[in-house]
Amino acid sequence: MTLSVTLSHAFPGFTLDAAFEAPAGITVLFGRSGSGKTTVANAVAGLLRPDAGRIALDDVVLSDSARGVWLPPHRRRLGYIFQEGRLFPHLTVRQNLTYGRRFAPRGQRSDRVGHVVEMLGIGPLLDRRPGALSGGEKQRVGIGRALLASPRLILADEPLAALDDARKAEVLPYFERLRDEVAVPILYVSHSVAEVARLATSVVVLEDGQVVRHGSVRDVLGDSSVTPLGAREAGALIEARVVAHAADGLTELRAGDISLFLPRIAHPPGSAVRLRIAAHDVTLSTVAPVGQSALNILPGHVTGIRPGDGPGAIVSLDTSAGTILARITRRSVATLGLDAGMPCHAIVKSVAIAPQDIGRQPGGPT
Amino acid sequence: MTLSVTLSHAFPGFTLDAAFEAPAGITVLFGRSGSGKTTVANAVAGLLRPDAGRIALDDVVLSDSARGVWLPPHRRRLGYIFQEGRLFPHLTVRQNLTYGRRFAPRGQRSDRVGHVVEMLGIGPLLDRRPGALSGGEKQRVGIGRALLASPRLILADEPLAALDDARKAEVLPYFERLRDEVAVPILYVSHSVAEVARLATSVVVLEDGQVVRHGSVRDVLGDSSVTPLGAREAGALIEARVVAHAADGLTELRAGDISLFLPRIAHPPGSAVRLRIAAHDVTLSTVAPVGQSALNILPGHVTGIRPGDGPGAIVSLDTSAGTILARITRRSVATLGLDAGMPCHAIVKSVAIAPQDIGRQPGGPT
Amino acid sequence: AETVTVFAAASLKTALDEIVAMVEAETGTSVLVSYAGSSALARQIQLGAPADIFLSANTAWMDVLADEGLLEDGTRQDLLGNALVLIAHDPGAAPAKIGPAFDLATRLGGGRLAMALVEAVPAGIYGKAALECLGLWDGIAASVAQTDNARTALALVATGEAPYGIVYATDAAAEPRVTVVGTFPANSHPPIIYPVADLTTRDLPEETAFLDALRSPAARQIFEAQGFVLLDGPG
Amino acid sequence: MTGWLGPQEWQAVALSLRVALVAMLMTLPLAVLAAHALARWSFPGKLLVNGLVHLPLILPPVVTGYLLLLLFGTQGPLGRLLGELGIVFAFRWTGAALAAAVMAFPLMVRAIRLSIEAVDPKLEEAASTLGASRPWIFATVTLPLILPGLVAGAILGFAKAMGEFGATITFVSNIPGQTQTLPSAIYTFLQVPGGEGAALRLVAISVVVSMAALLLSEVIGRRVAGRVSGA
Amino acid sequence: MTGWLGPQEWQAVALSLRVALVAMLMTLPLAVLAAHALARWSFPGKLLVNGLVHLPLILPPVVTGYLLLLLFGTQGPLGRLLGELGIVFAFRWTGAALAAAVMAFPLMVRAIRLSIEAVDPKLEEAASTLGASRPWIFATVTLPLILPGLVAGAILGFAKAMGEFGATITFVSNIPGQTQTLPSAIYTFLQVPGGEGAALRLVAISVVVSMAALLLSEVIGRRVAGRVSGA
Numbered sequence A, B: 001m002t003l004s005v006t007l008s009h010a011f012p013g014f015t016l017d018a019a020f021e022a023p024a025g026i027t028v029l030f031g032r033s034g035s036g037k038t039t040v041a042n043a044v045a046g047l048l049r050p051d052a053g054r055i056a057l058d059d060v061v062l063s064d065s066a067r068g069v070w071l072p073p074h075r076r077r078l079g080y081i082f083q084e085g086r087l088f089p090h091l092t093v094r095q096n097l098t099y100g101r102r103f104a105p106r107g108q109r110s111d112r113v114g115h116v117v118e119m120l121g122i123g124p125l126l127d128r129r130p131g132a133l134s135g136g137e138k139q140r141v142g143i144g145r146a147l148l149a150s151p152r153l154i155l156a157d158e159p160l161a162a163l164d165d166a167r168k169a170e171v172l173p174y175f176e177r178l179r180d181e182v183a184v185p186i187l188y189v190s191h192s193v194a195e196v197a198r199l200a201t202s203v204v205v206l207e208d209g210q211v212v213r214h215g216s217v218r219d220v221l222g223d224s225s226v227t228p229l230g231a232r233e234a235g236a237l238i239e240a241r242v243v244a245h246a247a248d249g250l251t252e253l254r255a256g257d258i259s260l261f262l263p264r265i266a267h268p269p270g271s272a273v274r275l276r277i278a279a280h281d282v283t284l285s286t287v288a289p290v291g292q293s294a295l296n297i298l299p300g301h302v303t304g305i306r307p308g309d310g311p312g313a314i315v316s317l318d319t320s321a322g323t324i325l326a327r328i329t330r331r332s333v334a335t336l337g338l339d340a341g342m343p344c345h346a347i348v349k350s351v352a353i354a355p356q357d358i359g360r361q362p363g364g365p366t
Numbered sequence C: 001a002e003t004v005t006v007f008a009a010a011s012l013k014t015a016l017d018e019i020v021a022m023v024e025a026e027t028g029t030s031v032l033v034s035y036a037g038s039s040a041l042a043r044q045i046q047l048g049a050p051a052d053i054f055l056s057a058n059t060a061w062m063d064v065l066a067d068e069g070l071l072e073d074g075t076r077q078d079l080l081g082n083a084l085v086l087i088a089h090d091p092g093a094a095p096a097k098i099g100p101a102f103d104l105a106t107r108l109g110g111g112r113l114a115m116a117l118v119e120a121v122p123a124g125i126y127g128k129a130a131l132e133c134l135g136l137w138d139g140i141a142a143s144v145a146q147t148d149n150a151r152t153a154l155a156l157v158a159t160g161e162a163p164y165g166i167v168y169a170t171d172a173a174a175e176p177r178v179t180v181v182g183t184f185p186a187n188s189h190p191p192i193i194y195p196v197a198d199l200t201t202r203d204l205p206e207e208t209a210f211l212d213a214l215r216s217p218a219a220r221q222i223f224e225a226q227g228f229v230l231l232d233g234p235g
Numbered sequence D, E: 001m002t003g004w005l006g007p008q009e010w011q012a013v014a015l016s017l018r019v020a021l022v023a024m025l026m027t028l029p030l031a032v033l034a035a036h037a038l039a040r041w042s043f044p045g046k047l048l049v050n051g052l053v054h055l056p057l058i059l060p061p062v063v064t065g066y067l068l069l070l071l072f073g074t075q076g077p078l079g080r081l082l083g084e085l086g087i088v089f090a091f092r093w094t095g096a097a098l099a100a101a102v103m104a105f106p107l108m109v110r111a112i113r114l115s116i117e118a119v120d121p122k123l124e125e126a127a128s129t130l131g132a133s134r135p136w137i138f139a140t141v142t143l144p145l146i147l148p149g150l151v152a153g154a155i156l157g158f159a160k161a162m163g164e165f166g167a168t169i170t171f172v173s174n175i176p177g178q179t180q181t182l183p184s185a186i187y188t189f190l191q192v193p194g195g196e197g198a199a200l201r202l203v204a205i206s207v208v209v210s211m212a213a214l215l216l217s218e219v220i221g222r223r224v225a226g227r228v229s230g231a
Ligand SMILES: Nc1ncnc2c1ncn2[C@@H]1O[C@H](COP(=O)(O)OP(=O)(O)OP(=O)(O)O)[C@@H](O)[C@H]1O
Pocket: A011, A012, A014, A031, A032, A033, A034, A035, A036, A037, A038, A039, A040, A083, B132, B133, B134, B135, B136, B137, B162
C-alpha cells in the first residue's frame, strides 16, 4: 500500500506545499520545529481540510479537493499518535486503549492487547485515569491506543519524544514489526536521526512547508552532498546477513565478503539485517591496523572526498560491504595523503554501532 | 546557592522517597518514565504538598512539614518549564513571555526579552496565541516564559524534548550561561545523556521514586561500576584548556601534557572547557598507532578492566589528561592481552566528540 | 400640586385609568395608580408603602388595614358593587335562571367550570359561596378549574378550554367570545363590594378631591359602562 | 386544615415532585440536543432558535402560560393534534409538567451549552481518528465530559420546575390533586389575610425538597468531576 | 391611549431597561465571587451558601417578593439599616432592580461556576509559579478564561431581569414611572378584559429588546471564545 499526498494549505504566516509518496513501510517526516510536519499528519487524518490537494491510500481516495471527495476522519481507519497525547480523561487507561477496537472490522480486530500493554509497560496503569499519569506514561498509552485500533495507516507524531532510551529500545521493534508483518504504512514524525536510520523506509524532509528532499532512507542518509540532517548525521547503511552468535556475546555478520562483529543482536542466523554506520564513527587507516581493539576492518578504496564547511571532510570508501562514509578532519586527509582511488581501511568499533541503529531489513520495496 | 530536598510522598501505587542536594549549577534529574521526576519538581515548585519533607534554598525554607512551614508557589520565585507547556491560551506569545516580569523585584527584572526571543526563534510568533502553535513552538515559548521571570531557581522538565537537534544546539548554551553567569541553580529533568554530560553539575538518578545514585556528573557518568544510564552511556569527563584555534578549523586543547584536537569550538584560547569522551568512542591500541586518521592519541596505562554482562568490557586508562574509559569487546581484551598496569594508547577521533558534549566548565563548585 | 398615589385592585384598571385621566385634565393633580392583586397591595400598605388611597377588590383586606389603624377615620366607603354571572363558550348556550333547580352538572357535560381560586381570590370565594348556597357545589366541585384570578377564568372560557365559567358581570361584558347564561341571585353570596379608603400615610386635599371625583357623575358613567354598580353607603 | 399539613397539601407536594421530575427528565435530552446544536453546529436560523429557547425566560410567566394555552389547549392547533394521539395537556398534571419544562428549558440549555463549549474539540477529533462516528463520539466522549454541566442543568431545571407558578396556573389552572402544585397552593394561602402561616409551611417543604435535590446534585457533580480529572 | 404606545408604556420600557441593566451589572461581581467560592474554595457552610444562592429559583417569585418586602421594606430590619445609610429600596426603581437581581442571581452564578470549573487549574498553577498571587491569577488568568461564561451569565441575568414580575410587583408594587416595569405593565393589561392588544405590544417590545441583548451576547461570546482558542 502506498500513501500519496499532494497538499497545499495556507495559515496566516505559513504556507504548506508538499507532495510525496509514502510507500509501504515507515516514511519519516523530518524537519525542524514549525516546518509543517503535524500539519501534514492532520491533513492525512482528515482533521485539517487543506485548501487544495489529493490524498490517497492506493486507490482509496481519502480526499481530493478537485473532485470534492472528502472522507470523514472516522472512515479513514487510521491510528493517530498525537504529539500532545489527547487521551480521554474520563476513561481508564484500559478503556482508552480499547476505544478504537469496536470500530475495526470484526475480522481485523487486534488481539494484541496484552502484548501491547506489556511492551509499553503500562500494565499497572490499566485501571487509572490519564489525569495523573506521568508524561511518558501518557505518551505510551497514546501509542497503544492508536496501535490497537487495527488501522490501515499509522500516523505517529513524535511518538517516542518523552520516552527514556530504555523504553525507546523496547518500543522501536514494535514499529518495525508493524512495518514488516502487518504491512501498515506508517507516517512517522521524528527529530531523531537514530530513529530515522533504524526505522525509515523512506524519508521526507520538510523545510518551511516545502519538501526539500524525499527518497529512500539510504539515499537521504548516505548522501554526503546534502546534509539536511547536519553533517554529524551522515552515515552509511549496510545490508548484512547474520552468520552466527558466538559464545563471547558477539554476533558475526557477513556483508559482501567482509565479516563484521557486533554485540549480540536478536535476529537469528540467516536473517537479513540493516545497520547504519555513522560517518563520525569510522576511522580510516592507510595501513592494515594492528594491535588495536577495533574488531571491524573494512578494506576498500577511496571513491571521493568532500570537504565540509568546517574542519571536517566526508570520505566515501568503496568496500565489498557497500559504500562506507567516514567523517574525518581535513588535517588527517592531508596528513594521510588520501586521494580518490587510494586503497584504505575503514575501522569501526563493534560497540560503536548503537543497538537502535540496527534494524531488520524492511520487507517492503524501498 | 544550594537547593536541599528531602521528600516523601505516597500516591496510590507509587511512593516517592528522595533526598538530595542540588548545588549551584545544573542538577539533572535522571530516570525512567514514571520514576518520579515531575513529582519532585512539583514539590519544589510548591504545586504538590508532600506528605513529609523539607525543601530549602540555602537558608530560605520553602517548605518544612515538621515545622509547618509552607511558602506558597508564587512566593518561591522560580521558573518552571512544564513538561506539558501550560501556556496561557488567552494571551499572546508576547504576553505569555512577559507574564512573570512584573513579579520580579524591580532591580532584577530581566532585560533579555529580545535576546531570549531571538535565541528561541519565536520572533515571528510574538503576536499569535498559543492555540495554533506547533509542538516545538509551544515548548520554546514555555522555556522563554520561565527564563524571563528572573527566577532564583529554575525547574526544567524535559525542556528540549520536542526540539530538533539544531534548535537544541542553540538553546543549550543558554542554560549553560544561566548556570555560570546568573548562578541560578537549575533542576533539570532529562532523558538525554548528551544533555546530562553537557550541562550537569551534578546528577540525581531516580528509580521507582528512590534516589539510586547522586553525585557530581563526573562521578556518575565516569563510574563504570554503576550503569544506571546503560553501559552505552559510560564515558569520562576531561578538563582541558583551549590552546589555539588553527586555520584549518580545528581547536587545540591541552589536558595534562596531552594535546587534543577538536573541530573549532566557540570558547576563546585560555578558557577552561569540559569534554565528555564516551567510552564507546575510544579505541585502544597496544602499539603507537600510525597511518590513521584519528588525531587524538592519549598514552597511558590500564588501571582496571571490568567485564560487562554482554560481550563488552570497560577498560579504565590512566592518562596525563585524566582517567579515560574505553568500552571494547571482551574478545579484544583477550586478543590484545590487556591487563592492569599495561601501557596502552587511547585513540579518539576528533569528530567523535559531539558538539553537545563539549561544555564550558561550570564556575560553581562541583 | 402633590402627586396622589392610588393602590387599586387590578380588575379596576380600565375604568380607573379613564377616571384618572379625567381628574388630571380637570384639576391638574397628577395621580399614579399601582395596579396589583388586592392582597399584595394590602401587604405593601401594611409594610409602609407610600400609598395615599387604597381601592380593594374585597372587604377582607380592607378590614385588615382598618384593624391596624391604617385608614383615615371616616374615609372608608363601599364604592362599587358587582354581580356574578355564569358564562359559556358556546354562543348558542341557552339562557337559564340560576337557582337551586339549575342542573349545572349536566350542562357541564364532563367539561370544566372555570373559576378564580375558590379559597383565595374574591371572585372565586363569592362563586363558591353562591354555589353552596344554591346546593350546587357538591355536584360540580370536582369539575372546577381554578385560576389565579377571574381574568384567567374568563380566558379559559373565551378560548373554549372550559365550556363554562363563573366571573364578574364586568368581565363578561367586555369579552365578546363568551355568552352570559345567567346571573347569580345577589342573595346567594355575600355582597360583592369594592371598598375605598384614604390611608393615614399623608393628609392632602388632593386625596379628598380624588375620592370625591370617584363619585362624580362622570365617574359613575364610566364605572357603569364597565358593568359596575356605584354604591352609596359608607363602609 | 388539621395537623401540620392537610391531605390536600400533601397531594400538592407529591404532585410538585412528580411534575418537576418529569419536566426535568423529559426536557434533558431536548436540552442537550439544543445546547449541542447551538454550541457546535452552524445552520440557518440558528439565531432564531437561540431566541426561541430563551423566550420563556424573557416573557412574564403569565404570558408564557397564555401562549401555551393557545397552542396546547384542547382547542389549540398543537393540542388538537396531540389530542388525536391521545396526549392531552389541558387540566392534567402533564400540562403542569409541560409548563414547568418550558420554563426550565432555557436554564438547562445554557448550562449544558457552556459545558459543551468547554469540551476540547481535540478529544473529539481523537475519537474520530479512532473510527468513532459523530453520534458515537457524542455518546462516548462529549456526553461523559459534559456530565457536570448536565447535572447543573438538571438541578436548575428541577428547582425552576419546583418554583414555577405563573405559567402553570395560567395554562392548566389549579385543580387539587391534578394540577395544584406547591407554588399554586402557596399562592392561594398568600391571597387571604392570615394565610401566611400555612404558606410558610409549604414554602418550608418546597425548600427542603429542593435543597435535598441540590445536595444530591452537588454530590453527583463532585464525583463526576473527580472522575474526569482522574484523581 | 393613543399612538402605538402611550407615554406610560414608554416609561415602563425605559425603566425595565434601566432595572435590568443595573441588576445585571451590580450582580455580576457578586455572582463571580459566589461562583468562585462555590467552585474552588472549601469553607464551612458552603452547602448553606449554595442553598441560599438557589433559593430565589426554588421559591415562587411571589414568596421571594414577600420576603424582600419583609427584609428590605421601610419597616424591615435590613431596609431600616440601609435607609440610615441613605439607600432605599422600598417602592423605588432600585427595589425593582434588587428584586430582579435576586431572581437573576442563581442563574448567573450557575453559568459562571460552570465556566470556572472548566478552567484547567494547571494554568493557574503555572501562573503561581511565575509569581502571581491568588487575586492576580484570578484577574489575569481565570477571569479572561471564564469570559464566555460571564457573558452567558450576564445575558441570562439580563433576560431574567427583563422578564421578572412576581417578585417585583410583590416587593415594590406597580407604580408607573417608579416601579412599573414592562412585565408589571403587561400583567396589568392582562387583568382587564380587552387589554390583550396593549399587552401584546409590550410583549413584542420586551422580546425585541431581549433578543437584541441576546444577539449582542452571542457576538461577544463568539469573539471571546475565538480569542481563547487562538484562531
Ligand atoms: N491553525 C493555525 N493557524 C496559524 N498557524 C498555524 C496553525 N497551525 C499551525 N500553524 C503554523 O504552521 C507551522 C507548522 O506547524 P506544524 O504544527 O505543522 O509544525 P511541526 O513541523 O509539527 O513542528 P513541531 O516539530 O514543533 O511540532 C507553524 O509555524 C505553526 O505555528
